[in-house]
Amino acid sequence: MSVAKKEYKRVTVKSLVEMKANGEKISMLTAYDYTMAKIVDNAGIDVILVGDSASNVMAGHETTLPITLDQMIYHASSVVRGIDRCLVVVDLPFGSYQSDPKEALRSAIRIMKESGGHSIKLEGGKEIKESIKRILNAGIPVMGHLGLTPQSIYKFGTYTVRAKEEEEAEKLMEDALLLERLGCFALVLEKVPAKLAQKVAEALTIPVIGIGAGGGVDGQVLVTHDMLGMTHEFNPRFLRRYLDLYTEMTGAFEQYITDVKSRDFPSNKEQY
Known part of the structure; x- marks a missing residue:
């Protein structure tokens, strides 16, 4: 069923809650630089996530931890310099909020003041409750993140689907309700069973955005480099590739090399 979209000059945390209330799905993608952010924002995306996945995508690390x-x-x-309309959410990186609520607040304040981002995201539920409360009390919007939490990868030992067992599913629901009560404006659910994700979305008044969490949630997020096919080693079930830029870019580079070597580039029209 199609839903009439409300046009937002600027997307805010309030806009996302309105979208959920109106039955409009929320679109969210990652960006880590000015050029990509400008393209994604101009396309009409609702939310840009400046994810700690930059650790993998931009720096080549195995995990998000470094x-x-x-x-x-x-x-x-x-990213902020490249956008006009969308909401920018910035991940708090590993080690900047888990152990000390005061450190969590200092980290969030630095992101807001020094980057110009609009909100922050952090992973976890009950165990980071005090950090979330302190950040929210400072007037900083917080997006939660439950399910597969990549910053805890060495604890889990695998990137497999989370909350398949009843005990973990119950904890996830409890944590989701807690995050809403604390005042988080939205929640990301990563790699959890679709039925559980839909149950969480229906239980909350705040938007639930999924990645590998099925279609019953309030929105979707993907890593832009993955959905554009710039990466080709990563093939989870939830990923839809909208382009195959890896192949197209490789072909363009090879053609450039050929043109330079053969003296075809630059032509007379391409010089002064």
Whole structure:
């Protein structure tokens, strides 16, 4: 069923709650630099996530753990300069909020002041409750993240689907309700069973955005480099590739090399 879209000059945290109430699905993609952010924003995306996935996509690390707060601020500030309409959410990186609520607040304040981002995202539920409360009390909007939480990969030992067992599913629901009560404006659910994700979305008044969480949630998020086919080693079930840029870019580079070697480039029209 199609839903009439409300046109937003600027998307805010309030806009997302309205979208859920109106039955309009929320679109969310990652960006880590000015150029990509400008293209994604101009296309009409609702939310850009400056994800700690930059650790993998931009820096080549195996996990999201190595990226630093300074690096996240650099990426986020680059993105903010490229957007006019969408809401920008910035991940708090591993180690910047888990152990000390005061440190969590300092990290969130740095992101907001130094990058110009509109909100922050952090992973976890009850165990980081005090950090979330302190950040929210400072007036900083918070997006939660439950299910597969990549910053805890060494605890889980695998990137497999989470909350398939009843005990973990119950904890996830409890954590989701807690995040809403605390005042989070939205929640990301990553790699959880579709039925559970839909149940969570129906239980909450705040939007639930899924990645590998089925179609019963309030919106979807993908890593832009994955959905454009710039990466080709990563093939989870939830990923739809809208382009095959890896192949197209490789072909363009090979053609450029050929043109340079053969002296075809630059032509007379391409010089002064």
